Amino acid sequence: MKRINTEVLKIDRNNPDKEKIKMAADVIKNGGTVAFPTETVYGLGANALDEKAVEKIFIAKGRPQDNPLIVHIGDVNQIYPLVESVPEKALKLMERFWPGPLTLLFNKSDKIPSKITGGLETVAIRMPNHKIAVELIKEANLPVAAPSANTSGKPSPTNASHVIEDLMGKIDMIIDGGNTGVGVESTVLDISTDMPTILRPGGITKEDLLEIFPEVKIDPALEKSSKDLKPKSPGQKYRHYSPNAQMIVIQGELQEISQSIKELLKEYEEKGLKVGIMATEQTKNIYESKNVIVVGDRDRPETIAANLFKVLREFDKKGVDLILAEGVEESGIGMAIMNRMRKAAGGNVKTIEN
Structure with missing residues (x-):
């Protein structure tokens, strides 16, 4: 144009x-x-x-x-x-x-x-x-x-x-x-x-x-995206909110989430990938990585909503190959946060069952 x-x-x-x-x-x-x-x-x-x-x-x-x-x-x-x-x-x-x-x-x-x-x-x-x-x-x-x-x-x-x-x-x-x-x-x-x-x-x-x-x-x-879906609302059919890097969202109890992210971090870094971690105030000090960005506070999920898109763009600037993101509880504004995270990850969500 x-x-x-x-x-x-x-x-x-x-x-x-x-x-x-x-x-x-x-x-x-x-x-x-x-x-x-x-x-x-x-x-x-x-x-x-x-x-x-x-x-x-x-x-x-x-x-x-x-x-x-x-x-x-x-x-x-x-x-x-x-x-x-x-x-x-x-x-x-x-x-x-x-x-x-x-x-x-x-x-x-x-x-x-x-x-x-x-x-x-x-x-x-x-x-x-x-x-x-x-x-x-x-x-x-x-x-x-x-x-x-x-x-x-x-x-x-x-x-x-x-x-x-x-x-x-x-x-x-x-x-x-x-x-x-x-x-x-x-x-x-x-x-x-x-x-x-x-x-x-x-x-x-x-x-x-x-x-x-x-x-x-x-x-x-x-819950699912379909190529055959005629969208009634913006954000229903197409991949949205996507950073340049691939993204994996990990859902479950916080301790299991952080443990899984540590294991995935090690696995992907050994493959030579530059990995970013989207952490929260509660977990920011437990990851051994230079590429940790805090998205907000789990006790105040509105802070995560406010910062989510800005943080995805910050990972673009860092030039990471992969983002590992902590999922949140899907109540209140958490439903909107997880909807955007799923879309950003192209549906790539790993749920850890107890």
């Missing part, structure tokens, strides 16, 4: 400069692409109602055409022209979790181009909880389609430097608003059928949703 002159704008997330926000909004209104921070990861935004603008997202990312995009709104009232109807259960969820890291699937209206939905009759919509994102969308006065602002398949960006690494020269503008907070993408919840179904775990946990509904289903596609 032809190289674009990408402008980088630094904006204070707590006190966004109105003139700079207007500059970015004008890019979107004129059919351009803008990377901007949200509370989850950085998104690559374009006018969701302009098919040509949306196509620029797919080209810049190298994204498969059947991988649906999430539409972001800055005000709840923006949703009504985009969907056939807003059911009662959606209103409850919007009142409780919006703005925030929850994406809801609705039956789409004719206003939404099929390119956004990968040919599906449903559209994924969320309202981000980030001042820059909300001000940008409000100023543009348009719904904004925005997948993560990275090269498709690579770890999602949690600060502007990651976006610059991947997309400089491919998009019109990058807003540098500092680090994101949650660190993993939003939860995607299908409410277009009777049973609320999690299509992608994220910042709003199953436990959070069970405070609203008596039962919440997990989509079976989360």
Whole structure:
């Protein structure tokens, strides 16, 4: 693709400069692409109602055409022209979790181009909880389609430097608003059928949703990837979040995990491989390796979520051949963390049974 002159704008997330926000909004209104921070990861935004603008997202990312995009709104009232109807259960969820890291699937209206939905009759919509994102969308006065602002398949960006690494020269503008907070993408919840179904775990946990509904289903596609699957949500079909190195995730009790990693470290180093270890605060001192990176604290799993993609990119910079990663308990935000780890490892997970 032809190289674009990408402008980088630094904006204070707590006190966004109105003139700079207007500059970015004008890019979107004129059919351009803008990377901007949200509370989850950085998104690559374009006018969701302009098919040509949306196509620029797919080209810049190298994204498969059947991988649906999430539409972001800055005000709840923006949703009504985009969907056939807003059911009662959606209103409850919007009142409780919006703005925030929850994406809801609705039956789409004719206003939404099929390119956004990968040919599906449903559209994924969320309202981000980030001042820059909300001000940008409000100023543009348009719904904004925005997948993560990275090269498709690579770890999602949690600060502007990651976006610059991947997309400089491919998009019109990058807003540098500092680090994101949650660190993993939003939860995607299908409410277009009777049973609320999690299509992608994220910042709003199953436990959070069970405070609203008596039962919440997990989509079976989360457990396995299929070439024949028609993805209803981003992240379902394709390998995602992947570092350059191969990755193995080890699950089980912490003592068994660390023992297994030590054995694998020895085995692979003897084969001449440069091995990185993704450790936690609890285990950082037990591995005899120069390539240990601490991803967070097991007692505060939200720290692991916040740092996961950044750490995967750090291993890329170290040039390791293999990453051995400690799995986490799959409760709360742990379900989202393990979902991203499985995807990053291409499903290469070793479970240690007692």
